[in-house]
Amino acid sequence: MKILVCISDVPDTTTKIKFSNENKELDKTGIQWIINPWDELSLTRAIELKEASGGKIESITVINVGQKGSEPTIRKALAMGADNAIRIDAEPKEAYYVAYQLAEVIKSKDFDIVLTGLDSADYNGSSVGGMLGELLDITNVSAISALNIEDDKVFVNREIEGGTQKLEIQTPFIAVVQKGIAIEPRIPAMRGIMQARTKPLEVVSPVDTDCLTENLVYELPQPKGACKKFSEENVSELVEVLHKEAKLI
């Protein structure tokens, strides 16, 4: 069995976002780039499963659509425990473009499970995994909070509006993962970091395809007006305001 984990390279979650070039571009100065939190957890789960599989899971590959600058993030995934990596050498312009590039590569290999995250912390597309399902014409299950393999059978838990379901699912499939898939991300050990330097990282060229959407310009939210503060002694005053002025309660 082979697992593929799609990883997107995103600004650290604590980043204060700024824009440049008349708000047409993200200002990248000082940004720390990380593996998208969902992808880090998917990869962690894939590694746990491989470790427990007694050799049945042959390999874990990570794939990224990104330029040279995303290699440190890819190396980190290798240091965590992925066996090899593929980078599709293109700017990840928009979701359809990214999904199309991924699909082209995935078609030529035989992965049993493809993991993608619920959304990327950059453009919050929530798109790539679902698009892959249709581009590759394989099963796609979303909002996965658990992935288990028991006696060669694959089970997932998924969240739906108003509940969770456990499903038994045939491979190959694409899982769009969310909270719960793993508890804490795997921290690379020194040995892993050393090994990562020599693990295979294949760079492939993108294929031509259309962009269906384009981000024209960015804007920061309007700053909030100052918070109206009340003391412990004036709680009922606040409740009055919420009731009479804000008409919320």
Added chain:
Amino acid sequence: MTVLVYTENREGKFKKATFELLSYAEELAKNINGEVVALSIGNVSSDELNKLGNYGAKKVVSVTDEQFSLLDNKLYIKAIEDVAKKENASILVMADNLSGRALAPGLSAKLKAGLVSGVVAVPSSYEPFVIKKKVFTGKAFADVKVNSEVKVLTLSQNSYGIKDATSDTPQIEEYKPDTSGVESKFKLVSEELVTGKLLLSDAEIVVSGGRGMKSSENWHLLEELAQLLGAATACSRPVSDEGWRPHDEHVGQTGKIIAPTLYIASGISGAIQHVGGISSSKVIVAINKDPDAPIFEVADYGIVGDFQKVLPEFTNAIKEIKGA
């Protein structure tokens, strides 16, 4: 040309979020000289289907086939594609919730229709089609241009509002979509459904607690308040990690993203990852004993104090107003 709205029911009833989608779609339809068609999948009474007319649907395509009882993305996508083509839809609108996120991307790929997820406003222009969405986990917005003929949008909850339309009873059409060639590759082993409880994603008011609440034993203070307000309860990530509260109550960048009218945060510091999940709330009230806690930077109202003292008083003051 039509604007097709995917309307989701829960136990045979539509939610407010669905009426908001229709109101939104009606405005889009006006601007493209088209009509709103609603698609309903599942068993919904005709009375309930008729309600969709009050918010702008001219026609309701109702699909009740048994094969849709279990959500299978491929099957649903095939069915929605079929209806979109039949109705000549140029814009598809869905909610930015679990279902919308499960189905919209596949539809986009299948129809080669540009997807904009989490839109927060009506388009600023129709030709070219430009629309605003949230990016960077709510820290910014982007104006996105869609290049394709057909567009797929998922709407952030509470970003448009519900508007009554003066409309006749909609035409209801029973329909069996063409799903040939799609075969389900999974089976249901078991399920746990939340029944009778207000879902966090549907709640107008949310009462939320953080690590500052000290232990799960103090949660009754929040639950009592929530009950009084008809609110849902939520929590910060460490609280669900500690097991004080169930995981489905965790809000933030790695939990649920919500947009209630009123969000009350008690003992929550306001870390940037938490705020990412609640920043679209209309009004935020924070209770925190530290006057410099970052939550006060995003809150509209705040009480600097100990929750042990503040929450009971808060609840009592509301009881007085409500005359309970």
